[in-house]
Amino acid sequence: AQSVSQHNHHVILSEAASLELGCNYSYGGTVNLFWYVQYPGQHLQLLLKYFSGDPLVKGIKGFEAEFIKSKFSFNLRKPSVQWSDTAEYFCAVNADTGRRALTFGSGTRLQVQP
Amino acid sequence: NAGVTQTPKFQVLKTGQSMTLQCAQDMNHEYMSWYRQDPGMGLRLIHYSVGAGITDQGEVPNGYNVSRSTTEDFPLRLLSAAPSQTSVYFCASRQGERSPLHFGNGTRLTVT
Numbered sequence: 673a674q675s676v677s678q679h680n681h682h683v684i685l686s687e688a689a690s691l692e693l694g695c696n697y698s699y700g701g702t703v704n705l706f707w708y709v710q711y712p713g714q715h716l717q718l719l720l721k722y723f724s725g726d727p728l729v730k731g732i733k734g735f736e737a738e739f740i741k742s743k744f745s746f747n748l749r750k751p752s753v754q755w756s757d758t759a760e761y762f763c764a765v766n767a768d769t770g771r772r773a774l775t776f777g778s779g780t781r782l783q784v785q786p
Numbered sequence: 787n788a789g790v791t792q793t794p795k796f797q798v799l800k801t802g803q804s805m806t807l808q809c810a811q812d813m814n815h816e817y818m819s820w821y822r823q824d825p826g827m828g829l830r831l832i833h834y835s836v837g838a839g840i841t842d843q844g845e846v847p848n849g850y851n852v853s854r855s856t857t858e859d860f861p862l863r864l865l866s867a868a869p870s871q872t873s874v875y876f877c878a879s880r881q882g883e884r885s886p887l888h889f890g891n892g893t894r895l896t897v898t
Contacts, residue, residue: 678828681826704883704884706886706887708887714891715876715889715890715891715892716829716876716887716889717889718886718887721884721886723884762828762829764887766883767883773819773831773834773842773844774819774831774880774887775831776821776828776829776830777828778826778827778828779826779828
């Protein structure tokens with residue numbers, strides 16, 4: 673069975689600080705990886721996704737993520753956060769074959785202080 | 787351009803009551819799913835469907851039923867509500883394994 677771990681539960685940063693949120697998954701085969709963001713009171717929105725090819729993927733709003741297969745990781749990064757990035761961030765994974773169920777991590781709450 | 791539509795937005799139930807959360811999508815997506823979101827636990831999959839007439843259990847299916855009689859609709863039924871089912875419920879759909887999930891706006895359910 674696939675699973676996802678997000679080790680940072682709550683991160684507090686000042687504006688312009690750099691961000692890195694960890695995501696590790698467990699699954700032995702080929703996976704599809706996603707990062708979603710949930711702003712207060714809203715539903716989840718896609719930030720970026722990785723299926724194959726260049727392991728460094730760029731998403732919306734200046735976010736990027738790097739897939740490191742040997743570490744089963746897909747960490748999210750942003751060089752300089754803004755107050756508007758305050759939100760909860762979820763990593764998600766599904767196997768590339770068969771079952772299409774997407775498994776989510778427990779989320780990381782990011783608070784950016786002005 | 788409706789996407790995924792969930793109703794109701796809010797619901798309060800008494801223990802033991804039953805109800806159905808509605809979900810409809812107009813994107814002709816084969817895959818639909820229901821998640822519950824609880825603080826510190828992320829989104830947990832309740833049930834999902836890969837097409838009309840096909841449903842399967844997710845991580846936390848107990849106390850919930852689903853059916854998929856059409857491609858568009860995927861209702862979630864609470865058979866006998868319990869306080870542990872107090873949560874925010876999200877319906878989502880996608881076209882394939884490499885497609886992102888499209889989420890509804892959620893239903894906040896309180897069971898007293």
